Amino acid sequence: MASERFLRLPPKKQKAIYDAAIGEFINTPYEKVSINKIIQKAGISRGSFYTYFEDKRELLSFVFEDTKDQWQNFCLSFLKKSGGDFWGMMEAMLDAGMEFCKNNDLFRLHRNLMMYQEVTLMEMPSKSETARMLEKELYPLADLSTFQEKSKEYFVMVMEQALFAVFSSIVYYYENPKTEEKIKEDYQKKMNILRYGACKTLKENQMEEQKAQ
Amino acid sequence: MASERFLRLPPKKQKAIYDAAIGEFINTPYEKVSINKIIQKAGISRGSFYTYFEDKRELLSFVFEDTKDQWQNFCLSFLKKSGGDFWGMMEAMLDAGMEFCKNNDLFRLHRNLMMYQEVTLMEMPSKSETARMLEKELYPLADLSTFQEKSKEYFVMVMEQALFAVFSSIVYYYENPKTEEKIKEDYQKKMNILRYGACKTLKENQMEEQKAQ
DNA sequence: TATAATAAGTGACAGGTTGTCACCTTTTGC
């Protein structure tokens, strides 16, 4: 994403730019983030900036890479240590997300972006990059023995829906941080919908009828 | 949203502005949509524009109101004529969405917005306005007899997840319009996940074991 | 060490944007 020229830069300078960018993205909605202010904070010239990044969007995705990696590692290590417990992982993700959001600037950035409705599907699973990550990294580690279907494709579907639930729960949390317990409770219900369905199955109905008789 | 002054305008003039806005939003990513061009097309002055709308975002949400209403009416009328068939409605939504997207400029707009990752959660269910609509309009009409829980809240949860699936399927469709059948098939699977769960239930497992014995 | 070649950095500039406001024009009601 970032140009090779940027990647060759001394880490100190990279950090300065990264920090300036984060600082802007935290406090300003995406539309209004000004490259002018970023280069001023970072102490580089306009010309230099444009040899590092093509535009604002590329800068943003560079800044986000970090957050993505952190999530990915979180999932990977959870699956490893738990022997592939998918639903356990999903539960832990919400906790981690909420905790993160209390302490971490990066997550205030995330929040800003979501609240201002600027970033969008970027972090959402319809992005094929994420889907590919799911398939290649997570799928081999997840225990799917109870799943209706064991295919990669099916796994990605379930994960997409589950990710949507995590992120939207976190958004709710941002909007109203007082209701932490309620959020968790609702999230549990959402996971149960994905896991066991919103409806009683035919089989269950039949069983209930049999019992009733 | 739009100012009273705008709403008092003769419909012909309103239409001209609406059309000009749509025309721009169809062909240009949100960031780069220029109010300059819109007022030029609509034949109004800069000053007038700013007495009608506060800014670009307000204009956009005005333009979207229409699309929202169309969806809402679609859902309502389906539920009425089918006697509350929720899953039937969800199936029909995908079909309608895909059909719409073939023929209708408004949907090209939708597509543009999604593809360019500009509009975001705007149409997504975390918006409380949508949630309120679901509770007040749709909930009373839906047949929830097979649902695990019958509360408004539970209904909104299920619907949110389902809406996510519709919209993301439509996005997939935009990205690759050739795979219409595949999209529908996957969508069916997603609906089945929501309906019956991604996992076999304990009961089902027990039943299978019993059969096996 | 000198010098050529490659890499990095720069800021003025053209062309675009937005939102405002003092002012002009039309409509309305009396």
Add this chain to the structure above:
DNA sequence: GCAAAAGGTGACAACCTGTCACTTATTATA
């Protein structure tokens, strides 16, 4: 016929972006 209210206007200040001819620094080589 005229005042008051409503509607319309465009020049303007203040900002933004992306480019490019140019300067400066860093290698590599002879």
